[in-house]
Amino acid sequence: MLMTVNQATATSVERNAVVEARQLGLTFQTNDGPVRALSDVNLTINKGEFVSFIGPSGCGKTTFLRVIADLEQPTEGTISINGMTPEQARQARAYGYVFQAAALFPWRTIENNVGLPLEIIGLSKAEQQARIKRTMDLVNLTGFEKKYPWQLSGGMQQRASIARALAFDADLLLMDEPFGALDEIVRDHLNEQLLRLWRQTNKTICFVTHSIPEAVYLSTRIVVMSPRPGRVTDVIESTLPAERPLDIRESPEFLAIAARVRDGLRAGHSYED
Ligand SMILES: Nc1ncnc2c1ncn2[C@@H]1O[C@H](COP(=O)(O)OP(=O)(O)OP(=O)(O)O)[C@@H](O)[C@H]1O
Numbered sequence: 415m416l417m418t419v420n421q422a423t424a425t426s427v428e429r430n431a432v433v434e435a436r437q438l439g440l441t442f443q444t445n446d447g448p449v450r451a452l453s454d455v456n457l458t459i460n461k462g463e464f465v466s467f468i469g470p471s472g473c474g475k476t477t478f479l480r481v482i483a484d485l486e487q488p489t490e491g492t493i494s495i496n497g498m499t500p501e502q503a504r505q506a507r508a509y510g511y512v513f514q515a516a517a518l519f520p521w522r523t524i525e526n527n528v529g530l531p532l533e534i535i536g537l538s539k540a541e542q543q544a545r546i547k548r549t550m551d552l553v554n555l556t557g558f559e560k561k562y563p564w565q566l567s568g569g570m571q572q573r574a575s576i577a578r579a580l581a582f583d584a585d586l587l588l589m590d591e592p593f594g595a596l597d598e599i600v601r602d603h604l605n606e607q608l609l610r611l612w613r614q615t616n617k618t619i620c621f622v623t624h625s626i627p628e629a630v631y632l633s634t635r636i637v638v639m640s641p642r643p644g645r646v647t648d649v650i651e652s653t654l655p656a657e658r659p660l661d662i663r664e665s666p667e668f669l670a671i672a673a674r675v676r677d678g679l680r681a682g683h684s685y686e687d
Contacts, residue, residue: 430461432495432496432585432618433493433586434492435458435492437454438454439455439488440452440474440481451643452478452644453643455474455645459635461618464609464619464633465618468624468625468638469639469647472641473645474639479511479622483500483509484501495586496508496586507535507582508584509584510581510588511588512576516563516571516572523559523562524550524561524562524566528578530578531578531582546581553574553607555570555577572592572593580611587618590622591622593605601628605628608632612632626679631658631662631663631668633652634652636650639682640682641682647681648674650671653671654668
């Protein structure tokens with residue numbers, strides 16, 4: 415298993431590394447004692463990859479994304495984003511972040527929600543409008559600009575929050591279980607759309623999920639994690655083609671990758687907890 419991680423690291427030198435974590439660890443000090451949310455994470459994510467993080471609750475998936483976004487500071491090892499520290503990357507607006515819940519402001523229209531970060535960074539009105547138009551179009555929400563969040567379905571709200579993250583126009587998109595709360599049909603549809611969007615924009619995506627089919631369907635690489643301490647136990651390269659109709663999920667190749675993810679999850683699961 416360790417071999418896979420090392421192989422991925424070795425080839426990263428020739429490729430274009432967006433995220434590079436080396437011996438990364440993070441221990442939270444809590445009233446109940448220290449919690450090792452991340453331990454010895456070695457991972458390189460290259461430009462244009464779609465990397466999913468999967469693992470049981472508490473294995474550090476969200477913490478890893480938050481470290482990239484400079485929302486948590488590691489206590490061991492190093493991490494760089496486009497060759498910068500997380501703080502520099504945040505200041506350079508190197509990424510967009512999509513949260514579990516759409517987190518839209520109910521008193522703002524969809525276009526004003528999507529445009530809020532652009533307003534904050536002080537872009538001209540014309541540039542704001544151009545970016546809002548482009549990203550609303552990318553997530554298929556053209557025509558809903560003047561609506562309020564409560565007038566949209568859950569799936570549409572989540573698409574609006576993806577548009578808001580895309581409006582930054584950063585090359586890196588961090589997505590923390592964005593479709594977890596949606597029903598399966600809507601989720602399938604958004605998975606297809608996200609994959610199309612990723613192909614169109616050539617962004618690097620880090621995607622947290624609890625769903626094996628979702629991880630296998632979307633990813634070029636799947637990072638399997640396990641808890642106590644939170645660590646990477648397997649990194650699986652996808653052999654699926656870039657073009658993926660939904661029915662690819664019934665193909666033997668898809669099922670073989672899903673089985674390997676399941677084995678990885680099972681191996682990292684402690685039944686004593
Ligand atoms: N701010 C914090 N203070 C203390 N402990 C924390 C904090 N944030 C996370 N943890 C702990 O760190 C561990 C990893 O949490 P994290 O949220 O990263 O896991 P996760 O894999 O994303 O879980 P989930 O799938 O439930 O979202 C957990 O044990 C969690 O309780």
